[in-house]
Each structure stands twice: as structure tokens, then as C-alpha cells.
Amino acid sequence: MGDVKFGRVHLLLIVVLFSICILPSATISQSMVVTDPIKYPLPSWPALCVLNGSFKVVIRAPSSATKWLFSITHNTINVKYDIGSFNGFYNSSSGLWTFYLQVPSNALEGLYSLRVSYVADGASYVYTQPKCVYVFKTYPGYLLIAHVSDTHLPYGADVIARAIYELNLIRPTIIVHTGDLADIDVIASAWDYAWSILFNGSSKIPILVIPGNHDHSGDDAANY
Structure with missing residues (x-):
């Protein structure tokens, strides 16, 4: 180190x-393609942002999706912040929505999970992406x-x-x-x-x- x-x-x-040198036995399974609708941010590719700044969210959802709701939950102290300020657009070629969410000014610094919900064709959808947003007070x-x-x-x-x-x-x-x-x-x-x-x-x-x-x-x- x-x-x-x-x-x-x-x-x-x-x-x-x-x-x-000698590999122990392991269980082998058929690989599967992961189809999580939240394409960004990911636990392996988190969004880095600051207070009052913004971060991008990309999600696969129908063009008819409405009533979007976003929130982030702190992973250490279990504090949740609803995100009321955001804007987004739909790309018909890719079938993806792109949103820009504003980080609440009172959010604590740390690592967060993201929750996304919307309504489409009479059904409600809720998705959670764990540990994918990190909020700094200011950029280091x-x-x-x-x-x-x-x-x-x-x-x-x-x-x-x-x-x-x-x-x-x-x-x-x-x-x-x-x-x-x-x-x-x-x-x-x-x-x-x-x-x-x-x-x-x-x-x-x-x-x-x-x-x-x-x-x-x-x-x-x-x-x-």
C-alpha cells in the first residue's frame, strides 16, 4: 500500500x-443478460454531484410515462430526500428517458440509493438503484x-x-x-x-x- x-x-x-494454483470447485451457471431499466447511474458507475448541483438519470420507459417521482436515500443514516426539481426528455430512437435532477440544498454528504417511479398505461412502476449517487458539499x-x-x-x-x-x-x-x-x-x-x-x-x-x-x-x- x-x-x-x-x-x-x-x-x-x-x-x-x-x-x-489449485482452484476449488465452484458452481457454474448459464449467464444471463441483466435488463435493469435504469441505465445510469449504476452502482459500478455512480453519479458524482454537489449540493444544488444536478446529476443525470437515464431510464428505459414507455414514451407515455407520466407522474415521474425521484428520491435519494442516504445509505448510512437512512435519510430520504424527495427531488422536486428536474427536467427530462424522451428519445424515440433509443427508447430512453434522460432526466437532470437537482440535488436538494439540505442534503447530507455521502452515498445514496436512487428511487424512480412513474405511471404508464394505467400501471405504476417503481425501481431502486442502490449506492449509485454520491453527494459532495463541494467538489474536492x-x-x-x-x-x-x-x-x-x-x-x-x-x-x-x-x-x-x-x-x-x-x-x-x-x-x-x-x-x-x-x-x-x-x-x-x-x-x-x-x-x-x-x-x-x-x-x-x-x-x-x-x-x-x-x-x-x-x-x-x-x-x-
């Missing part, structure tokens, strides 16, 4: 590299970036759990995982664990994830 300074950016390198003067790589889940489960625990104490600005999150892209337990520990678990820090060759070797990153 080292603290390397490049101008105004501090890079905290936490590189998890290990080789597996420097970045402390924690770099994690090559966890090869499920085999590196203990390593990444320990890394998240220690990073919650160090409190970097953001965590960047640069690939090979899973060892084999069709091991269901790897993705289940990644979701539970990175995106829906104890991490209090926004996480960006970039696929590696092990993460999309068989299905072109459909599991990602």
Missing part, C-alpha cells in the same frame, strides 16, 4: 494480486483514489471483504476496480458476492468498476 502524489491527485494503490480540491484489481471472485472473497473494511476507515474519495472482478464470468457465486459486498453491502464509498478479460470472456460483459 502506498500513497503516491501526482499534482493534485493522490493515488492510493491497493492492488490485490494473487495467483491460484484533490482526489484520494483507492485502486483495487484482480480479485478473481469467488476465490478472492476474503481479500476484497478485508479491503472494503479497511477502505471504509481510510475514506478515499472513490474506489476504482480495474478488472478481473470475477475469475470466470459465468460463475454465478462470483457475481452474487460482488453485488453483496461491493454494491449492496458495507461500502460507504462510491465504486467505479472497469471490466477485465476474465469478466467478459464468454458473454461480452452481459453479466456486468
Whole structure:
């Protein structure tokens, strides 16, 4: 672990590299394409914004969708903020709605989950995207970036759990995982664990994830 300074950016390198000589048995399942209607922000690609600033939301929904409601819920203290100020438009070519939501001026700093609801064709729809919005009071003067790589889940489960625990104490600005999150892209337990520990678990820090060759070797990153 080292603290390397490049101008105004501090890079905290936490590189998890290990080789597996004898692989334990693992459950292999058929890969499935995830079709979450919220295309952005994502737990692996969070929106970063400031008080009174705005962030973008992209969601697949019918052109007839109305009565849109948005809220964000803090992941540490369970405080919810309804977002009353927003504007959006529908793209008929892509079938996607794009919205720009204004962050409430009284919001606390931290990581939030996003809740979206609307009405279309007489039915109500509600979707929640966990840990996908990070609110700063002001944009930081420097970045402390924690770099994690090559966890090869499920085999590196203990390593990444320990890394998240220690990073919650160090409190970097953001965590960047640069690939090979899973060892084999069709091991269901790897993705289940990644979701539970990175995106829906104890991490209090926004996480960006970039696929590696092990993460999309068989299905072109459909599991990602």
C-alpha cells in the first residue's frame, strides 16, 4: 500500500494480486443478460454531484410515462430526500428517458440509493438503484483514489471483504476496480458476492468498476 502524489491527485494503490494454483470447485451457471431499466447511474458507475448541483438519470420507459417521482436515500443514516426539481426528455430512437435532477440544498454528504417511479398505461412502476449517487458539499480540491484489481471472485472473497473494511476507515474519495472482478464470468457465486459486498453491502464509498478479460470472456460483459 502506498500513497503516491501526482499534482493534485493522490493515488492510493491497493492492488490485490494473487495467483491460484489449485482452484476449488465452484458452481457454474448459464449467464444471463441483466435488463435493469435504469441505465445510469449504476452502482459500478455512480453519479458524482454537489449540493444544488444536478446529476443525470437515464431510464428505459414507455414514451407515455407520466407522474415521474425521484428520491435519494442516504445509505448510512437512512435519510430520504424527495427531488422536486428536474427536467427530462424522451428519445424515440433509443427508447430512453434522460432526466437532470437537482440535488436538494439540505442534503447530507455521502452515498445514496436512487428511487424512480412513474405511471404508464394505467400501471405504476417503481425501481431502486442502490449506492449509485454520491453527494459532495463541494467538489474536492484533490482526489484520494483507492485502486483495487484482480480479485478473481469467488476465490478472492476474503481479500476484497478485508479491503472494503479497511477502505471504509481510510475514506478515499472513490474506489476504482480495474478488472478481473470475477475469475470466470459465468460463475454465478462470483457475481452474487460482488453485488453483496461491493454494491449492496458495507461500502460507504462510491465504486467505479472497469471490466477485465476474465469478466467478459464468454458473454461480452452481459453479466456486468
